[in-house]
Amino acid sequence: MEAAAAQPEAVVERGDVRFTVLTPRVIRLEWGVFRDDRTQVVVHRALDVPPYRIDEDDATLHIDTGLLHLRYVKGSGRFTASNLEVAVRRPGGGDIVWRPGDVQAANLGGTYRTLDRYDGDTWPDGSKLPLEDGLIARDGWHVVDDTASFGLDDDGWVLERPEGERQDLYFFGYGIDYRAALADFAAIAGPQPLPPRFVFGYWWSRYWNYSDEELRTLGARFEKERIPLDVLVLDMDWHTTPGLSLRPGHEEYDAFGQQSGWTGYTFNRSLFPDPAAFMRWAHGENLRITVNLHPASGVMPHEEKYEAMAKALAWDTSTQAPIPFEGTSRPYMRALFDTILHPLEKEGVDFWWLDWQQWPESKAHPGLSNTWWLNHLFYTEMQRDGDRRGLIYHRWGGLGNHRYPIGFSGDSVISWTSLAYQPHFTAMASNVLYGYWSHDIGGHTFHKHIPRPERHLEPELYARWMQLGVFSPVLRTHSAKEASLHKEPWHFGPPWGDAIFAAIRLRYQLAPYIYAAARQAYDTGMSLVRPMYYQWPELDEAYAHPSQYMFGDDILVAPVTDPVGEDGTVVFPVWLPPGLWYSRDGAEAFEGGGVFERAYALEEIPIFVRPGSVVPLYPEGLRDLASVPDTLILQVFPGDEGATVLYDDDGASQGYQRGEFARTRVRSRRGDRAHRVHIDAMDGRYRGRPHSRSYVVELLDAGIPERVEVNGEALPYSASPAPRTWLFDTASLCIRVDLGTVSVDEAHDVVARFAPEHALPKGLLHRIRRAEFAVRYLKQVWGDISALPDDVNLAGQADRVLAYAVEHGDDQGRAQRFTAAVQAFESRFAGLVASVAATPIDEAYKRTFADLVGR
Known part of the structure; x- marks a missing residue:
């Protein structure tokens, strides 16, 4: 249990105000009624006391940490712009001064609880996603107002707010040292926990009334296709759903005013005749199981555990009345865990998808977000159960929810616009330490105006979304209950299916790099997916390209979010920060410091790596992340x-x-x-x-x-x-x-x-791949492929020609033979366009070929 109260040496108390120096950049400001308990946001204040100096006279109190200088007019009561100011010192001079009531001009954004029904960041009525503020801003300061937070007792249960007037503010002053601000917040609000390793594998999810047999068949197909898989997600149909209808205008509502059938705790035995046997099979395949919960309607009399729940709560069952839900009732939640949820876990449920979409606040504690509270409650309950890591799969509930990963971003619209927005949304959430968003890869549902017969997922859109999923915190596909909406990788033929398979394989290869970055997030507050301005805060360009991001320390990702043209490529702009960067395969070096545009084929992703980086990978062929190779x-x-x-x-x-x-x-x-x-x-x-x-x-x-x-x-x-x-x-x-x-x-x-x-000529591998791609294009569009000159054929398989030079002959001359073969390729490459120009191929194809070779 974290120590909530600060060290006495950190506290400066004068009458009805109290200042606590937590770090050189963070000071707690309290007026009125003080509190020392843990809150929803802040759980740890007993930090090592930083050096600071106090200067005061009868009228004014000054506190100086070296980085912050606070001035307060003594005896003047509630904090206002006239009695309190904090100056943030900057290395080059020119202090930033904050006073209560100041409004930030350039907050860099936080996150929002869900992307449900948003097309990118736009609601159907045209309104924009109401993002919450982040912890960092170009203003150089931020204030976390913890006045209205509920407290938490030693068992983690909600406490009432203190009575009486009060202010409880945490002032963060950091200039452009954003990473220090996030580390300071993690120090007082708790770190981002490290999820279980399997979280970073592939999750299969679909809103579909799967049966036991269908899921076994699905698992067998994944194995046959050699596609790794770690998590099976069961949506609502795992449980009985009496009264449920998805047809607009045909909904039924229960005694609590909720849509019938959403809440349920009893396996549907027509789909799962023996749930425990099904989950034993899944665990035998090294698959984890999570199931969907909508708990708002309490426990209905048709549930198998209704009588046991009623007995635990001394509930009168004579009228068969449903047992109402209240998440902040200790007896109710204890009974729910002990009589219903823990027995299901013993049968094989590994963690819960808490899909809360009902009333926003606790009825017993107005102002307490149900989303926040249920995240806290379910996560900490799992932490207490033995030594396994906590895990909850739910929406964002507000500051402090970073302690309870992971996030479910909801039912976004299937569109290129949604794909283009998600990199920005994911990276921006790092500004509140919410580093584990899980998106519905490929989108969830179609625009309402698209006729049902025309609702089909574009293969290219899905392939590009899967590539984004590789470089996301969680790779999870999901979709609405529509028969035409398939996301099984084998459902797509070449070239899209090839790109999808490659994306999943790459995700598993990158697992050791991702897992190490997740540990770094726990240690430092720096999430896996990070905005560019963390590393380059002084450059305006770092703020002007929000859809590209750093993936860990060494990899820069700019996901392609536009479709390819007729030539099979798309020109996509990328801003590279100053310095040298390499393409992911090391084939090309790029001098950063500006925006450049490059043509990318479907199988190509703009990924750039710092010089000298050492990237750990697993070999291909992993089935799951249950154990490391x-x-x-x-x-x-x-x-x-x-x-x-x-x-x-x-x-x-x-x-x-x-x-x-x-x-x-x-x-x-x-x-x-x-x-x-x-x-x-x-x-x-x-x-x-x-x-x-x-x-x-x-x-x-x-x-x-x-x-x-x-x-x-x-x-x-x-x-x-x-x-x-x-x-x-x-x-x-x-x-x-x-x-x-x-x-x-x-x-x-x-x-x-x-x-x-x-030594290799610079850019050799890029030229080899451009030649191979361009020659492959010609063979696809020109019928008389016998017209291709010999040098064109040889350039189109340059890696094989080079391999023979390396493999044949004695060891002593290997380097010389390879160098000679490289020189021969360079000569062929230089003459490729001219060689094709001399053939009877159509002029349009010649021009495209020349473009492909030159890119």
Whole structure:
């Protein structure tokens, strides 16, 4: 339990005001009735006391932290613009001064409880999403008003607000150091918890009355198609739904004024004859189960557990009256958990999708958001149940809800507009530490004006949305109950299905990078998906491109949100911050500091990586994230220096909060003649910690080496992957060094040595892929493909030609043969447009070919 009261040394009390210096950037300001309990927003004030100075006389109190200077007129009562001000010092001079009543001019936004029925950020009547304020603003300060918050007792139960007049404000002064502001908020409001590892896998969800057999068939198809899956989401039809109708005008309402059939706790036995057996099957497939709850109508007499619930509450069952819901009633909620929910969990429900869409506030505690309270209640109940990590799947309820991940953003409209808005919405939520939004990937429902026969999901839109899902906190597909609305990956043929499959595979490969970033969010308050201005707050451009974002420390993502044209590409603008950036495959280097436009094919995503970055990956072929693979790939990008820290824990328990985890530091250094990657010994302990691991180090865009060493020992070359060997992958122009199975308790040193004359020409891989794409285009649009010159055919399969140069012949001449093959390709590439221009191919196709080659 966090200590709610501050250290006495941090408190400055003068009559009816109290100031608490929590950090050099945060001061609590209280007038009237003081409180020391935990609140909905603030749960921890017993921080280490920062240095500060007090100066006062009979009239004025001054508190100076070095970064903030507070002045208050003593004995003047309630805080107003005339008696209180706080100055925020800036490194270059020119203080920012705040007084009570000041209105922020440039708040950077927070989030909102739901995207239900919004097309992007627009409601059907044209009104805009009423976003809440974030914790940061370009004004350089923010005030959190905690006056109206409810308190929480030692058991986490709601307390009444204190009686009497009062003000309870938290002043944050940070200038442009946004990351410090978020860290300070996490320090007093609690960190973002680390979700269980399976959360970062693929979730399958569809509003459909699935049966046990249909879900088993679905799972078998996922396995047949080699598509990984971690979570099965069961929407409302898992339970009995008497009186439910989805047809407008045919709804029935129950005794509480709620739509009949939405609330339910009893499995529909016509769909699930043996629920426990079904969930045993799912767990045997390493699938987690979450089911939908709408608890507003209490417990109806038709529920299997009605009698048990009534007995627990001494409820009179003689009239078969329904038992009403009240979330802040301890007896009701205790009975609900003990007689209904926990037994369902023992049968196999792993966590709850709390789909609360009823009245906004508690009836017993007006002003207390039901969304906020139920998030808190369900999450903390799960935390108390053994040592498993808490998890609730619900909407945003307001400040403090970051402690209860994850968020369900609701039923957004299926459109390119919605796709374009979601990156901004997700990144902006980081400004209130709400780092785990889960969107309905592909959108939920069609525009009402689209006739039902025309309601079909555009394959390209869905493929692009799945690519966004890869670089989102949670990858979960979902949709409305419409027979025509399919999102099964195998439902889409090439090229869309290929792009969807590739997106899911990439998500699982990135899992170790994502999980490490999730741990960083717990440690620092920096969410996985972050706005650009966290890193570049002084640049106006960082605010002007809200739909691109940083994904962890090293990866910049700009999701494509426009359809391709007739040539199969779309020109899409990206702002790159100052400095050098690499494409995700390391094929191209870009000098940042401006906006550039590039043509992207369907399978391409604008992803850029910092020089020298070390990105940990899992190998392809994962079925789920129930356990980590034995092999870890370390993808090292070009750059003079770089580093990362690998993070490991048991993936399920709360042990990570007790120091039960391990970290492994990896460093990269590249010179003209050698590229060295050093893997430190693993530092730390946790349940299930491995003794050994297989490392594969991939040096991107590195050129072909003359020698590769591991711990000083030269490794042999192999034409196919094998432990304790190295190979050169011409499809990605990378050196792949397989260390084999090694001890994690020892350090390992990998060195690739080069001759300068064998360095790769800059942008070679990009040119190879442009040639392959352009030649493939010609073969698709021109019938007489025999008319293509030999050099065009060879350029269209350049990676295979290069592979033969590497694989054939003795080891000694490998680098020379490869260099000669590269020079031959460069000559062919330079003449590609002219070669095609000399053929009888249609002029329009020639022009498109030339465009594709040049992009």
